[in-house]
Amino acid sequence: MRIVGSWFSRAAAGPIVRPLFRGLAIAASGLTAQRQRIEVTAQNLANAETTRTEEGGPYRRKVVALAPKVSMPELTRPVLPGDPWILPPRVVEPVDLLGGVEVQGIEEDATPGELVYDPGHPDADENGYVLYPNVRQSEEMVTLMEARRAYEANATVFEAVKSMLRRAAQI
Amino acid sequence: MLRGLIGPSTVVARLKEGLDLSSASVKWIAHRVANATNATGAGFDAALGGAAPVDVEAEMVALADEQLRYDAATRLLEKAYAQVRASVRER
Numbered sequence: 001m002r003i004v005g006s007w008f009s010r011a012a013a014g015p016i017v018r019p020l021f022r023g024l025a026i027a028a029s030g031l032t033a034q035r036q037r038i039e040v041t042a043q044n045l046a047n048a049e050t051t052r053t054e055e056g057g058p059y060r061r062k063v064v065a066l067a068p069k070v071s072m073p074e075l076t077r078p079v080l081p082g083d084p085w086i087l088p089p090r091v092v093e094p095v096d097l098l099g100g101v102e103v104q105g106i107e108e109d110a111t112p113g114e115l116v117y118d119p120g121h122p123d124a125d126e127n128g129y130v131l132y133p134n135v136r137q138s139e140e141m142v143t144l145m146e147a148r149r150a151y152e153a154n155a156t157v158f159e160a161v162k163s164m165l166r167r168a169a170q171i
Numbered sequence: 172m173l174r175g176l177i178g179p180s181t182v183v184a185r186l187k188e189g190l191d192l193s194s195a196s197v198k199w200i201a202h203r204v205a206n207a208t209n210a211t212g213a214g215f216d217a218a219l220g221g222a223a224p225v226d227v228e229a230e231m232v233a234l235a236d237e238q239l240r241y242d243a244a245t246r247l248l249e250k251a252y253a254q255v256r257a258s259v260r261e262r
Binding site: 157168 | 200202234238242
């Protein structure tokens with residue numbers, strides 16, 4: 001049985017990235033991850049006072065779960081003799097496996113929210129207490145600033161890789 | 172004669188190796204910066220030789236350094252190829 005497309009076959013997750021542009025793809029994955037963190041932070045802040053949801057109870061703070069990504073794992077598969085694809089088999093270096101970061105999911109923070117005595121509130125219990133979301137504005141602002149700085153760092157790396165590629169094209 | 176100018180034992184080959192190394196180094200920097208805010212550094216990082224906290228300032232310094240090296244290597248390569256061009260030109 002012939003193994004088709006050891007190098008250029010489509011990876012299960014994400015588009016094909018040629019090795020030349022992988023630096024850009026890695027930086028772009030960081031940009032995407034930080035943008036999603038900022039969006040989730042915005043969602044948390046927007047719902048900081050939401051006391052009723054479809055699932056029942058107050059809004060729960062969302063957290064983005066990030067994990068390092070392995071790039072094109074099929075690279076480790078050997079190429080069979082007679083494979084018509086272009087490139088010969090080669091040793092896979094650790095740098096070939098770098099894929100940046102990926103968002104594995106958006107999870108809920110399980111810590112309980114604050115109970116506030118407000119008997120006039122429509123969602124107050126029989127004792128007059130309202131369960132508010134577990135969103136702390138100061139914590140969200142810190143997350144927002146951190147994500148913004150990390151986004152800028154990734155953008156700097158992107159610019160650097162781009163300028164190196166441009167310089168290489170001028171040789 | 173061209174092998175003496177751009178063959179495997181010449182400065183051109185060294186410069187190409189330097190470009191490859193710089194390129195790989197920048198990919199590592201990009202990967203570390205992309206993962207700078209991960210709460211868990213286990214898994215992939217561990218498999219590649221241990222997960223250490225990312226010092227973004229140090230990564231930016233390393234990035235600037237690699238850019239300058241890359242730029243210098245490309246300029247030197249241009250000079251080497253200019254020499255080849257000069258030697259093969261008639262006159």
